Amino acid sequence: MSADRPLLFASGDQAYVADRVVRTWHTPDGSSAAWADEVVAALEPGERAIGALSFAPGAPGILHQVTGSERPLVRTAGEEPERTYEVREFPTPDEYAAMVREAVERIAEGPLRKVVLGRCLDVISDPPLVPSEIIDRLLVTRPGRYVFSVPLEGATEVLVGASPELLVRREGDQIACTPLAGSVPHSDDPDEDARRAEALLLSAKDLAEHAFVVDAIVRTLKEVCVDVDVAAAPTLLSTDTVWHLASPITARLADPETGPSALRLAQLLHPTPAVGGVPTAEAAAMITALEGDLRDYFAGFVGWVDGDGDGEFAVTIRAATIDGPRLRLFAGAGIVAGSDPASEVAETGAKLATMARVTGLP
Ligand SMILES: C=C(O[C@@H]1C=C(C(=O)O)C=C[C@H]1O)C(=O)O
Numbered sequence: 001m002s003a004d005r006p007l008l009f010a011s012g013d014q015a016y017v018a019d020r021v022v023r024t025w026h027t028p029d030g031s032s033a034a035w036a037d038e039v040v041a042a043l044e045p046g047e048r049a050i051g052a053l054s055f056a057p058g059a060p061g062i063l064h065q066v067t068g069s070e071r072p073l074v075r076t077a078g079e080e081p082e083r084t085y086e087v088r089e090f091p092t093p094d095e096y097a098a099m100v101r102e103a104v105e106r107i108a109e110g111p112l113r114k115v116v117l118g119r120c121l122d123v124i125s126d127p128p129l130v131p132s133e134i135i136d137r138l139l140v141t142r143p144g145r146y147v148f149s150v151p152l153e154g155a156t157e158v159l160v161g162a163s164p165e166l167l168v169r170r171e172g173d174q175i176a177c178t179p180l181a182g183s184v185p186h187s188d189d190p191d192e193d194a195r196r197a198e199a200l201l202l203s204a205k206d207l208a209e210h211a212f213v214v215d216a217i218v219r220t221l222k223e224v225c226v227d228v229d230v231a232a233a234p235t236l237l238s239t240d241t242v243w244h245l246a247s248p249i250t251a252r253l254a255d256p257e258t259g260p261s262a263l264r265l266a267q268l269l270h271p272t273p274a275v276g277g278v279p280t281a282e283a284a285a286m287i288t289a290l291e292g293d294l295r296d297y298f299a300g301f302v303g304w305v306d307g308d309g310d311g312e313f314a315v316t317i318r319a320a321t322i323d324g325p326r327l328r329l330f331a332g333a334g335i336v337a338g339s340d341p342a343s344e345v346a347e348t349g350a351k352l353a354t355m356a357r358v359t360g361l362p
Helices: 033-042 093-109 131-141 190-202 204-224 262-269 280-291 341-358
Strands: 008-010 014-027 048-053 061-072 084-090 114-126 146-151 157-163 166-171 174-178 180-185 225-230 235-238 242-246 249-253 301-306 311-315 319-323 326-336
Touching (some): 014 048, 048 146, 048 262, 093 114, 093 326, 114 280, 114 341, 131 146, 131 319, 157 301, 174 204, 180 190, 180 204, 180 341, 190 242, 204 326, 242 341, 326 341
Antiparallel strands (some): 048 301, 146 157, 157 319, 166 311, 174 249, 235 242, 301 311, 319 326
16 A cells, blocks of 8 residues: 555544555445445455545545555654645635525525535645655544545545544444534633533534434434434534534344445435535535535545445544645534524634644644
């Protein structure tokens, strides 16, 4: 494997690192069931497909058919070179606040009830960032549980990140999802931080924002699963920069022999209202109208599947693409009735900070 563009996915206390790429599968349409089934059927025992699928249906997906192994996480040594950064925000925080206002107005008219809107940072780094160094820092500091590095279509581009959000895991007939929605930035003051966490657990706006996601996932799981189980109320999940509301969901595949692989399950569940909205079609139209096409692989899903159909996919958030000197970061936030533009700017700023910190941005 190229040391410049590591191929790995970590969720436990080890990282699965690819050492040989047997084949790379591309599709122009990451929502294609036929493509997903073809890739899974091609996997030999001991192989995995690791990759990423775009946010939009009908947009590309890439899966690397690999052999590899679990490796312990190693601490990096060595000095970081001094870097200079040129940063461009798009949309700007003011433009993003205007997008939030427009979404809130549209939600008041209906039928739109929730939409997730994102913004980006584009950075030019001199000297260029080194993806393997960023991955080492992510693995050791672990700002989110799901650390990934996936080479994309071009010869130099790589998708990296530390997502806190499990889209779906399949292990035999056991299915798990841990949707997140409803967030507040951490405070440096421990008392204030605790107050924010308590307030999040009681916030009607955030609980509503969260319930949209849980309802959509439960509905989809019930099409292919039995024993779908979700806690009566969300719990708190902390990342390096934000508090989230989280709902662990478990289920059992109704028919594990012919039932969907982890990859198919991820396709069926995506886009959840954690990254899209409610209703799905109206939210997607609003996202395109207000954001344009800044997402690509951001807010899609990333992970692995094996030939038995087992696997694990995270939502592609707290993520960045690195392409030589160019770095792009994305963060989004759910907008519902009662969302405050300034708070959404602060929330997306805190989410952007996860990858900004590990890439050394000031
Ligand atoms: C879209 C992002 O995060 C999603 C949106 C959240 C929210 O609106 O509260 C919380 C977690 C994620 O599901 C992101 O981090 O970019």
